[in-house]
Amino acid sequence: MIKRKLMMVERIMYVDSGTPLNCVFTAKIKGTLHEADFKTALEKIQKKHSLLRSRIDTDTEQYPFFIEEREMEAIPLRIIDRESDEDWLHESEKEWFRMFEDHRKPLAQLVWIKGNEVSEILWVLPHCICDGTSQVTLMRELLCLLDDPTMELDTYQAFSSVDDFLPSGFNTKKKVRKARLYLLMARLFFLMQKKSKKRNLGKNYVIHWKLNPEITNQITSKCKAHGVSVHSLLCASFMQAFQEIRGAEAKRKVISPVDVRHFIPEIKQDHVFAFAPTIELSLKKGNHGIFDQAGHIKKDLLEKLEKIEARELLWMGEQMHPLVERMISMLKSTHGGHDITLSNMGKINIPDQYQRFELETIMSPTVAFPWLNSNTLVTTTYKQEMDFTLMSNEDFLSRQKATEIKDKALELLTVSLQN
Structure with a gap:
């Protein structure tokens, strides 16, 4: 079970509990998709990635924490009717400002712009949990599961702190002195800055x-x-x-x-x-x-x-x-x-040809x-x-x-x- 402090870089991308900072990644699909398959796919993806079963706790500790919830709700799927090729842009702009503030719901949202022959799928995630590679991974997994709902995903052990990534010869004592010097210099830098x-x-x-x-x-x-x-x-x-x-x-x-x-x-x-x-x-x-x-x-x-x-x-x-x-x-x-x-x-x-549909293109x-x-x-x-x-x-x-x-x-x- 995850319970770890947000890394410094995650905290910067989190900003604060009142400021949304979301990434939206869009794929355009030709073919027929089914709502039941979306729900199956999202369940398996959420099972693989522990951050998609976690919330951010800002109340009980000095700094924000990720806390994994056993009873986290499923990743929400929002479905809207497709009216034009520009719908994904308008929906992206809406999703930039989505607040992930309900602790019963995960730090993710999927939007399906549903058309008769063409659809767009939008992954919406707070930037504090994902980079671009993460978004590509989630889109690839989603499309593969939509094509074959019986496919299984391998889970992985989430890291508990940045110490998990330190090499065996990492000299913590020496680095602490360096870190204290950097922290002092940073404090002096901020003191010299005029507040704007x-x-x-x-x-x-x-x-x-x-x-x-x-x-x-x-x-x-x-x-x-x-x-x-x-x-x-x-x-x-x-x-x-x-x-x-x-x-x-x-x-x-x-x-x-x-x-x-x-x-x-x-x-x-x-x-x-x-x-x-x-x-x-x-x-x-x-x-x-x-x-x-x-x-x-x-x-x-x-x-x-x-x-x-x-x-x-x-x-x-x-x-x-x-x-x-x-x-x-x-x-x-x-x-x-x-x-x-x-x-x-x-x-x-990401593959473009599937048994049930075609990935026509992706948008950055x-x-x-x-x-x-x-x-x-x-x-x-x-x-x-x-x-x-x-x-x-x-x-x-x-x-x-x-x-x-x-x-x-x-x-x-x-x-x-x-x-």
Whole structure:
């Protein structure tokens, strides 16, 4: 049975009991689906993942805890009639603000936008329990079970604390001294910061688009020819677009989340987990072409990936719990030093052909961060199509400006493919 304190990173994504921060992941299905099969599938998925049988207790301890409930209700299924191809966007925006406050119900919700021949399925989960890989896993499991309700899922033992991930030679005494120094420096940093009352009061939005297989393959081929990654090219294109549209307001930096499973193999691909280390990447000074910048970014990314000590990061974070509320307050009130958080989830490993239906496409996850700088770009690739969701808040970056930045980035990409 789970009873563990939320990790520092989970607490930041939890925010507080009155602030929703949900991720929504959508799949478009061709074929006939049945409500009874949904309920069977959700029961088996909930049985596998203990976090889907847990609630967050904020009352009995100093810090929030996950507590697994023996009598947790089933994952709710909300069914609505499908009227247009845009329904999933409208429902996503609604689900961003769902409050998971009923302790009898799990930290998950499924939405079925039901059509005669086409449906969309939306997984809705608080960000404090899942990352992008978790969402892909849950969608894959759901589709497989909808196709074959007799299939069984293997359960796994949930970790009890970050200490479970520490290597045998981890010198806790030495790290404690380092952590105390970091905590002291962080306290001094926050004392020096002027408190800001600035908050986003506008409307959150999402802009969605796809690149067809021809353009997607051109990007991939061109990146290979230049020895750069698709991720570094996207970073370069969007940072340059921010620079050209926002001028002096542009930071020339992006933040890129990385899948923690690359560093901690005990966290399996099919485990629900929330922590993703981040890397800051920037354009090099001067006027350079997009592929030149992409080469610089790739080199910088590889160097920083080698230096990530994910196990120590998790442990060190646990020493910072006294400052979490100040961290959240700063995220809500400061512009940050970056233009955008860019999450490239890469190729999505979910089958498209099933006995009962076809997975026509997937849409990149959407999210509405409560931070002042809520600029977020998520991209996925499925069936040789790159898919993008660009999100922000009207107070921080207007939808019109975001559209201009998107168009400029696509223009830069297009020009780079022609050269």
